[in-house]
Amino acid sequence: MTQIEQQQLGKTLWKIADQLRGAMNADDFRDYMLSFLFLRYLSHNYVESAKKELGRDYPDDTPIDVMSKLKVNTPLEIWYYENPEDVEEFEKQMRRKVHYVIKPQHLWSNITELARTQDGELLITLEAGFRYIENESFANSFQGLFSEINLNSEKLGRTPADRNKKLCTIIQKIAEGIAEFSTDTDTLGDAYEYLIGQFAAGSGKKAGEFYTPQQISTILSEIVTLDSQEPSTGKKSKLDKVLDFACGSGSLLLNVRKRIKEGGGNTGKIYGQENNITTYNLARMNMLLHGMKDTEFDIYHGDTLLNHWDILNEINPSKKIEFDAIVANPPFSLRWEPNDTLAEDFRFKSYGLAPKSAADFAFLLHGFHFLAEGGTMAIILPHGVLFRGGAEERIRTKLLKDNNIDTVIGLPPNLFYSTGIPVCILVLKKCKKEEDVLFINASEHFEKGKRQNWLGEENITSIVETYKYRKETDRYSRKVSMEEIEKNGYNLNISRYVNTAAEEEKIDLKEVNERLASINERIKTNTDKHNEFLKELGLPLI
Numbered sequence: 001m002t003q004i005e006q007q008q009l010g011k012t013l014w015k016i017a018d019q020l021r022g023a024m025n026a027d028d029f030r031d032y033m034l035s036f037l038f039l040r041y042l043s044h045n046y047v048e049s050a051k052k053e054l055g056r057d058y059p060d061d062t063p064i065d066v067m068s069k070l071k072v073n074t075p076l077e078i079w080y081y082e083n084p085e086d087v088e089e090f091e092k093q094m095r096r097k098v099h100y101v102i103k104p105q106h107l108w109s110n111i112t113e114l115a116r117t118q119d120g121e122l123l124i125t126l127e128a129g130f131r132y133i134e135n136e137s138f139a140n141s142f143q144g145l146f147s148e149i150n151l152n153s154e155k156l157g158r159t160p161a162d163r164n165k166k167l168c169t170i171i172q173k174i175a176e177g178i179a180e181f182s183t184d185t186d187t188l189g190d191a192y193e194y195l196i197g198q199f200a201a202g203s204g205k206k207a208g209e210f211y212t213p214q215q216i217s218t219i220l221s222e223i224v225t226l227d228s229q230e231p232s233t234g235k236k237s238k239l240d241k242v243l244d245f246a247c248g249s250g251s252l253l254l255n256v257r258k259r260i261k262e263g264g265g266n267t268g269k270i271y272g273q274e275n276n277i278t279t280y281n282l283a284r285m286n287m288l289l290h291g292m293k294d295t296e297f298d299i300y301h302g303d304t305l306l307n308h309w310d311i312l313n314e315i316n317p318s319k320k321i322e323f324d325a326i327v328a329n330p331p332f333s334l335r336w337e338p339n340d341t342l343a344e345d346f347r348f349k350s351y352g353l354a355p356k357s358a359a360d361f362a363f364l365l366h367g368f369h370f371l372a373e374g375g376t377m378a379i380i381l382p383h384g385v386l387f388r389g390g391a392e393e394r395i396r397t398k399l400l401k402d403n404n405i406d407t408v409i410g411l412p413p414n415l416f417y418s419t420g421i422p423v424c425i426l427v428l429k430k431c432k433k434e435e436d437v438l439f440i441n442a443s444e445h446f447e448k449g450k451r452q453n454w455l456g457e458e459n460i461t462s463i464v465e466t467y468k469y470r471k472e473t474d475r476y477s478r479k480v481s482m483e484e485i486e487k488n489g490y491n492l493n494i495s496r497y498v499n500t501a502a503e504e505e506k507i508d509l510k511e512v513n514e515r516l517a518s519i520n521e522r523i524k525t526n527t528d529k530h531n532e533f534l535k536e537l538g539l540p541l542i
Contacts, residue, residue: 009187010194012177013037017195020170024155030199031148031278034192035130036174038285041188042100042133043108049098050076053090057083073113077104099293100137103129108175115171122171123164127151140294145285148278189254189290196249196282212252212329212380213415215455220378221255222464223407223427224325225263227376240268243323245304245367246330247272250283253297254290256325271323272299273309305336305362307347312370322372329380330363332419338362351395360385361395368404368428376406377428382421383410386492397490400437400482404428407438407467410494412446414453424494427467436479438470441498445476475500 013033021029051058059078072078080087091101104110106129114122130146157163193214200211212220225239239260244253253270260267270287274280280301287297302308311321336359343353347369354361360381371377385392386408399405407427414420422443442463447456455463466477480497488496531541 009178010191010198012180013174013191013195014198016173016177017198020173026199027278028153028155030195032170033174034195034282034285035146035149036171037188037192037195038289039111039129039133040108040174040178041289042102042137043106046094046098046100046102047074047076047107047109049094053093053097054079072104073110074104074107076107077110080104095139099139099295100133102137103132105129106132112171112175115168115175118165118168120161120164122167123151123160126167138294142284142294144277145281148281189286192286192289193251193254196251196286211248213454214251214255215460216329216380216411216415217252217255218259218460219409219455219463220252220327220329220380220425221259222460223378223425223467224256224327224376225259226464226468227374238265238268239324241321241323241372242267242270242325242327243272243367243370244270244327245273245370246328246363247274247283247299248279248329250286250299252327252329254286256327257290257292269295270297271311271321272297273302273304273312274299275301275303277301304330304366305359307345307366321370322375323370324372324375326367326371326375326377327379328363328367328377330360332382332421332423333358333360333384334363335359336362351398352391354395355391358382358384358388358392361392364426364428365395368399368430371428371430373430375430379426379428380423381426383424383493385426386424386494393490396492399428400485400490400492403432403435403482404430405437405492406432406434407440408492408494409440409463409467410443410498412443412453412455415446415455434470434479436481437485437492438467438477438479439492439494439497440466440477441494441500442476443494444500 017029017033051060057079059075059082062075062078067073067075067078072081083090094101105125111122111126111129113119114125130149130151134142134145134147151167152160152163156166196211197214224242239256242253242256244250247253250272253272257267257270270292272283274283280299283299287299288294298311300309300311307313313320335357336354338353338356342348347365348354348362351361351365354365364379364381364385367377367379385396396405405426406429407425409425409427411423411425413422416423440463442459445455445459445462446453447459462476465471466473470479472478476498478498484497485492527542534541
């Protein structure tokens with residue numbers, strides 16, 4: 001399927017969402033829409049694998065009247081009905097092949113048939129299906145995956161019958177919209193991402209909790225994967241472990257994986273952490289919907305600042321994981337409550353605590369602690385981290401003195417749904433080769449939109465290529481020595497080092513004076529001629 005067709009599927013589904021949500025809040029309807037799309041993916045993938053597993057035994061050609069008589073809507077239900085003694089072994093095989101099991105009555109094809117016939121059992125069947133997928137489908141528990149989907153919410157209707165009817169309409173429309181398109185993993189994954197972006201656009205400031213615009217995601221992904229290239233071939237090889245400790249819906253992690261695959265390499269396992277329960281569920285669905293097996297990723301629900309995730313906790317050093325690449329877009333200037341215990345925390349002890357008013361450096365230090373010696377970390381932060389004083393100045397100074405800050409990239413304003421302020425990307429390394437810091441001032445290089453600015457392909461390429469080759473370009477990028485940064489009091493305000501203002505043209509005052517004298521002389525000569533004509537005509541002189 002072409003990229004245009006992929007985008008068209010996303011637009012088709014968004015149009016359906018926009019029409020059907022009615023008075024329902026966009027965030028609430030998002031959870032229903034994306035959950036049904038996720039169920040559609042799991043079902044399609046499962047049925048295709050079941051056909052291969054059962055071969056000729058798969059009853060694909062069962063007459064409709066037979067299915068109607070048995071009160072079943074899917075061929076797999078027929079097979080279960082006819083082969084009860086083989087079901088257990090079949091499901092074991094499916095767990096090995098696709099890593100999960102869905103009962104026939106919970107498959108999308110059955111759900112859509114119940115919706116088509118306006119069956120009163122739809123709501124009950126759907127709820128049972130969600131609970132089964134959460135608790136029993138996967139070997140690794142996906143408990144609470146649909147915890148934010150309340151099928152009994154009055155937002156869907158006042159009575160169970162009303163809610164059942166509303167769900168029938170939503171599911172029918174989604175099924176019709178998808179039917180026109182290919183349903184491979186990439187297509188549905190792209191449609192899912194498109195919908196997340198559209199819902200984010202309508203959520204305003206709340207969107208910052210779960211969505212990083214794709215253009216910025218691309219820049220971060222390119223940066224952290226550049227060092228994975230094989231020197232001889234230039235192809236991207238492998239990143240064994242990748243982390244996003246404020247992963248939102250997981251788009252940044254998936255973008256890193258996509259960049260590596262496009263370069264001919266692969267990722268080992270990707271890790272994400274998210275504190276918002278709704279967003280955490282979105283991320284887990286997003287991973288699976290992009291064709292990832294449950295063993296290929298680990299998304300954790302918990303507070304990054306409190307280091308809730310045991311797998312990242314140094315209480316047991318043998319469990320500590322270091323990451324080859326870390327990307328993050330944490331909440332900007334989040335208020336937090338640092339205390340004496342956190343002051344002794346292994347992540348912050350050598351640097352000091354970030355101030356209560358802004359946890360930006362707390363997030364940065366969390367990620368930096370788990371960065372591997374040869375790894376790269378790219379994090380999006382507000383500009384304030386570059387120049388604010390106090391505790392933040394102390395942290396910034398130590399990172400600079402230890403030669404851990406590699407690059408500072410200034411981005412244009414109004415790129416995010418959650419804020420209009422300009423932000424920066426900090427690139428950090430533990431084993432940095434260069435003794436200088438690269439500054440890229442891309443603040444004036446963007447495409448202007450009505451509601452949102454955006455970075456075009458040329459803008460993105462320019463940032464990535466400048467970073468890759470550490471190029472210096474007048475009024476755009478410059479490598480700055482540590483001596484100069486020290487003289488500036490370890491202030492990283494980008495305009496101190498890369499001024500985008502065009503140099504004023506030098507004016508030769510002598511030349512200007514001579515030109516004015518010449519002009520005045522010509523005016524006098526022409527005025528005298530004009531007065532001669534006026535005199536002949538008997539008119540007043542000027």
